[in-house]
Amino acid sequence: MSRPPLPPATIIDVAAKAGVSKSTAARALARYGSVSAKTREAVQKAADELGYQPNALARSMITGRTKTIGVVIPDVGNHFFAVAMRGISTAAREAGYEVLLSSTEGDLALERRAVELLAGKRVDGIVVAPVSTEDTDHLERLEGQGIAVTLLDRPAPKVKAASFVSVDHVEASTLAVNHLIDLGHREIGIVTEALMPAGWKPDARQESKKLRPSAARLVGYVNALRGAGLRYRHEYVAWSAYAKASAYEATRRLVRDNPGLTAVYCTDSELSAGAFAALQDLKISCPKDMSLIGFDDQDWATLVRPRLTVVDQPSYQLGMAATEELLSTIGSAQDRRGDRTLSGRLIVRDSTARPPNTSDR
Known part of the structure; x- marks a missing residue:
């Protein structure tokens, strides 16, 4: 026995x-x-x-501490958030913290519930990429509960005590479009998630940390055009949902309606994939007839031909930075908001070149 x-x-x-x-x-x-x-x-x-x-x-x-932090993100399958989550986990583990993760599928009600559950478990802090920039009362209440908050990639101005960590989307987007301008392109279209009215006039003074990523990237596009003395044209802006199929159709319409275009900039990797497929199906040679540049670097960008030129954002480092900011706030007696902004990086590959009918100078 x-x-x-x-x-x-x-x-x-x-x-x-x-x-x-x-x-x-x-x-x-x-x-x-x-x-x-x-x-x-x-x-x-x-x-x-x-x-x-x-x-x-x-x-x-x-x-008085549980040595746990919560992470609330809209989509755990999204490449950016998946890589950022690795950075969050690494930084937390090195500091002796455990991580509780919740994916909200971009649903505000699910985000509220996740935050309430984490608060009930008495986590020491929460890293959150908020669904809304305005409906944030559930995040605002955390300060009164003694729970630190760091906002990842998406701003929430009403959450006064929260730290904010993001790439400078305006700067990174300007970097992408300036690359096309430096090659000689003047007719540059954009496929974007940012939905703006026909009469929208972007303000070049707008800061990246006050805008959602999609809007900030659109502002960066306009800033680059203005910096080169080029006119912003609403008809060169194609709206797309965050889906390859939507970007595919948006790119086809953009190219069809604007035959003078020589380059297209996509503000997300998902959009880039749809645009890439659209150009192929339209038999438009890239980069001979049309240059294409994307935002965010994923594995597929080096597997296709031509390999995609991109502006990459340091997703892993952003996750690390978000955790570091959160942990520095936990237990602090000061009313502290630390903003940390990282820069994007241009990776030039094969999908961008000088526009057609342009001789070398």
């Missing part, structure tokens, strides 16, 4: 084996309070030999 398993070791067992009091053992393992290095080492050795696993709930009652 097999022997019943031994009960798990307790903090009392660890204290007895190390020859210290229960409170000293607890402080040594939680790494707070005044405990000598020699005592801390003895307690840790006793815990290891006994196979002691600390009680997270009890530890949180002592320290």
